Structures are given as structure tokens and as C-alpha cells.
Amino acid sequence: MMSLRWHFGPTLYTVRLFARTMIDVCLLAFLIEGLYLSERFISILKLVIDKPVGLENVLPLLASAAPEVHLALPLAILIATYRVILLSRENREFVVLASGGQSILPLLQFASAVGLSAMTFSLLVSGEVAPRAKFAFRANVDAIQYEALRGGSTPGQFLYFPNHTIYVWPTERGSSHPIFVKQILDDNSNRIVNARNIEIEERSSQNMLIIGMFGVAMNDFPNDGERWLAIGAKPDTPGEVSCKGCGLQLQHLKSSSMVRTLDVTKLLPLDPRGATVDEWTTPELLGWMRPPGDRSANPAGAEAMRRLARALLCLLAPFVSWLTLTFTTRRSQAFALPTACAAVMIADIGFSQLVTRLSGVGTTALWSILLGTVCAVLALLVAQIVIRQHLLIFPALGRS
Template sequence: MKYLTRSIGQIFNLYVLVYAVLIVVFAIEQFDSVLRTAIEYDVSLTAFSRLFVFALPEVADFIIPVSVLVSVYFVLLYKREGREFLTLAAAGSDVRPVVVLVCLVSSLFFGVSVFISGYLKPAAAYAYRSESIAAVAGFVSEGPQNGQFTYDGNKVFHVSDRRSDGERALRMFEFDNERLERLIISDCSNLLASRGDLIVNFCSARIYDFNPPVVPPIGPDPVSPDDCRVCADASGRLNLTVIEVGKSAMLFPLNSLVGGALGVQHNERPLHDLLGLDDNGRFRSGADVRDAAKILLLGLTSVLAAAIAVAAVALTSYRNRFAVLPGAIAVVMLISVAASSGFLVPEFLPGAAGFWVAVLMAAALCFASILIAFNAMRSRLLMPGFARA
């Protein structure tokens, strides 16, 4: 029992170290993206810190199998070279304690992966989206700094700095390809961003519509509206419609005016919600079941990573000591990509019983792969492999 406890502690400590290193590598990459968002929307240091922390769980589950592989590989390799496996075999225990050890840590890391994928990531995604909406709302309501224009798609949006009376000037340009289609001008407006929408309150405004309804002319018309939208007609008037607006309010989707920061909500649902049943005892959505299956398969990838680590230790020798681990990492990453992409999940809505039977069968196969690796590589695991021939 002490041997198992000490070995689990060794694997867990090394796992934490490897996992922390991989998280730091991802954090360095993610820092630039979050920093750009923070600069674009002029968020505070506290809001930037929250955005950065909430963005880290994005790949937190994807790097678990690699961390499991590396930690199990080095601990088992150390034990093999220290002749611990040979000592256990001579004492009559064979490698059964090591098999139990690998199965226990695999079960532990399977639970960690499911918790991160099924609960921590959705919570972090929701928190990140909420913080992003707050940052965008504050940015839009305060107006772009230094008179800069904010654009997205075919809209260009500009709000001046707040005057002493609290009002501000607003200009919104809407284009159709390269042609100006609509212009909204107001010198007295207030902005309020709420629930993903921008509410603009005008004391007065003027709307220039350069794309009025085309009315067939009674007589010959030298100018066709289709040829030129901003041209004078026969009477010398511009081909546009001017709308004078008094005290009113307009509603704009916030993500059509300020792009990029708002997230989506499909990845914010926890695992138990994805596997919810209707009144007839069937899953509510096939897409939700596929997402739940991806989470469980990615968790089982950690079990396969432990089995691959056992095989990698058995195959490691003095000659190939620098090639086996990188090859094993490549295999585990390939399996992780296949599991997280849903490549192995069929596109149909199964019954609840059938789904859980399939999950249990997949789990049994993954844990059986650990036993197969130990049985097939037993002779290689017993003897140290770094001794020069």
C-alpha cells in the first residue's frame, strides 16, 4: 500500500509540473490575443486579468493526455532502471502492483479531464463572454478614444467625446460594397449598452437613405437609379431620401457595431445539461449527445495515454531513448484530436441505455489496453534497458 501511495504521489507531482509547463506555453500564446482585446476595448487591468484567466481553460483538457503520458512514462522508466519491477517479480508479486498503479492514476486523470471539459470550461466560457460583453458595453458607451472609427462588416460607427452637457455626436455609415447606402447623423445622443444590444437615444437625428425605392418613371429619365445612387436627378436634386427624426431611440446589435469580443453560448452548457432527458426518457438533442461523447472520449484518451506510456517504457533502450517519447506524444496528440473533433462519434440520436453501454464498452477497451500493454511487454519491462551492450 505504501508503494502504491508513494508511486501515485510521484506520478501526480510530475504530472502537475508538466501540466503547469504546458499551461504556461499556452498562456504565452493566449496573452497576445487577450491583450489585443484589452487594448481595443480599453479595459482596466483588473478586467484584463479576468479575461486572461478565463481564457486559459480553453485547452486545459486537451493537454491532459500528454501530461499523463509524460508523467507515467518517466516514473515507470525510473522504476524500471532502478530494477523495481525485477524486484517485485522476484518477490512473487510480478508487476501486479504496477498495473494497479497505472489503472488508478488513469481513473484519476479521466475524472480530472471530464471535470475540466464538462464543467470548468463551460463556466470559464460563460465568465469570459460576460466579461467581454461588459468590456464592449463600457467601450461603446464611452465612445472610441481619440476620435477613432469602429467598423465591422458594412458599418462604420463613430461617437465623439462626451460634452459638458452629457450629450455626444453620433455618426453611423452603412455601405453596400463600396457605395454609401445610409448615413445617420445626430449631435445629441446618449448610448446605453445592455444585453448584447446598443440603445441610442436621440434628441434629434437625420437619416440619409441613398437607396430609396425605385419607382418606374412616367417619362424618359436621363438618370437611372441603378447607375448612380448619389446623383442629381433631372430637377437637380440628389437621389436620396432624408428622414428627420425627433426624440427617439434606435436599437443596434452590439456585435454588428463592435466585432470580435462577443462569444457564443453553445460551449457554456455543463455535461449533465448536455445529457438531459425529455419526458419520454430520451436525449433532447443529438448535437448535445455528440458534444457529451466528445468530452467522455477525450477523458478516455488519458487512459490510452497511460497504456501508450507503458508500451513506450518497454520499447525505450539506450539507442532510441531520444525518439520513443516524442513518437508517443505524437500518437497521443493524434488520438486527442480525433476524440475532441467527434470523428469517432456517429451522427444519430441514440437512446440513453445504448449511449451508456457504448461509453462503458469504450472505457473497458481503454483499460484493457493497459493490461494488454503490460502482458505483451512484460519481459522488456522487467530488465533495465539503458545498459550499454
């Protein structure tokens, strides 16, 4: 049995073990990233497939969605560490270390180095990269919708915006662009606009368009839960039609040409970064930097603690791998790693629920409770590893 001697001299072996683990983590992360992006690609493709934009617009959206995979980082750390140390044990590398008088402490410090590196990376991605990527994704979607608005959509496809539904018929030669627009004016009325052709006269500023409309017909209808029915049109009095059940008159306008100034920000309102706390960086959540929104109206402290909890789970993952190794034998090898992965996922859900339920106690108290819980779990893991350290040395998967 290896004795627990409290001294440590860095060795080439532990450095190589750390490097092998980091390489495995990177490979697993790329694998998980590829699976995640292949799934997201379908939903992202739906955003652009019916828009007059090229498929190259998919790449910025995929790049903006990529940082979300940091949610699976604890599992990648767990699996990579387990694979490396299992192979080392079965190759009798730990037997050689124990024969040379090496204690278990270097291996625990190796696990600490892996956990601290993973925790730092998780804090960096979840605290800086992912929030900015979420806003970039939203901005890219807005840009695609703007290009679709200018270029028209494919036949049979509508463009949906807040308070607007637009259909632009593309033509083969691009000589004319008939358009249909439904605008919700308020809770009581809708506006339907039909035009034989539209042209963008000029772009007066970054967000303002001057649009020429030809052959325009505009009608305002009452909006009674979308159940209105216009009947009884009078040919001799164009512009006035009775409305069944509402007693209102429909406003009607026809014009051969019309020029309208369109504020794109009203049709495509792009909220600034920080509309939700998911787009806040961790320093902004903690008040170390000026936040992009109102802190009193957003659960900033709870979101920061949720990110910290997942980062601390990355710290615990290597120690879970070492403890799992002590339970890995020929009989248990089929379910040892899946059980450990399930435990990590349960811990992730548990930490998230803990943060949610205790979000009202204050950031400082929540910080203390979270760190205390993680320290207690870490101490329990280390104690169990030390107690069961003899099971780390000898191979357990070979035939006896």
C-alpha cells in the same frame, strides 16, 4: 521475471509513485496552461487594446479561456507517467520490487488509479467548468464592447456590432463626443447618422439608455450590394437626392437635438447560455438536467460522447506510458516518447471521427460502441504490458 499473481496489498512505494506522478501531471499542466494562455493573450489583448477599458479586463478573459487547456490533458498524463516510471526503472527501484516477490499487478493498479483520476478530472472540467467558462468569456467580451460604446474608442478605430458600425471621436477634455453610425435597416437600405455631440441622459433600466444627440444629420440610402452612388443633389430641395440606377429617393433629416432610447440588448445581443452545445454541461447534454436550448436542434448526444471519448483517452494514457517504457532503450529513447504522443493524438482524432460518423445511430448505441472500443484497446495494452513485463525491471539506458 515478475509473475502475475492476483493479489495486491497497498504499499507505501506505490502511494509515493502515485503522488510523484500527480505532482508531475500538475507541473506539466501548468506549463501547458502557461504556453496556451501566452498565445491566447495576444488575441485577447486585441479585444481590449483599442477600447477605453483598463488592462485589468484582460484577466477575466484569460481566466475564462484557461479551462480549454483540458484538451491537452491526455498528453500531460502520458508524459508525466512516462517520466516517473522511467526514472524509477533506471534507479533500479523495480529490480528491488521484483526481488521482493512483488508482482506486476500493483503497478497496473497504479496505472489504473492515475487513469481513473485523470478521467474524473477531465469529465469534471469538460462537463462543467469549460462550458460555463465559454459563456463567461462571451459575456465578458460583451461587457467590454458595452464599455467601449459608452466611453468611445481611440482615433481611427471602429466599433462593430450586428447591423451597426459606430465611430465615436474622443476629445481631450471630454466636452463633446462626435459620432458616426452606419445602420443596416434591411436588405435594401442603410442609415447613416452623424451627430456633433452625444450625451447619455440617464440609464432607465439595466438594458435601456436614454441618449441625447445634438447637431444630428440622418440619411437613408438604398443598399444595392454597397455599390450605390448618390449624385445630383438639389440645394433648393434639401432632403431629396436622386440615386443613380435605383430610382429611389434618399430620406434626409436634420435636427439640432434629438433624444433616442437605446435598447442595448438589440445593439449588443447577448444570447443566453446554451446558444451552442459547447456551452451545455454534460448532464444537460445527456438529458439529466433541463437543457438551456432545444435538444432537437443541436447534436447534444454527439458532443457528450466526444467529451467522454477524451476522458477515456486519459484512462488509456498511463497504460500507453507503461507499454512505451518496454520499448525504451538507448537506441530508441529519442523517439519512444514522441511516438507515443503521436499515437495518443491519432487516437484522439480517431475517437472524434468515430463519434462524428456514428452520431446518427443513437446515444445508447454510440455509448456502447465507444466503451467497447476503449475496453478492447485497454485489454490489448494490458496484455502487451504483461507479455513484455521483463523489460520493465532492468535499466536499459546505461552503458552495457
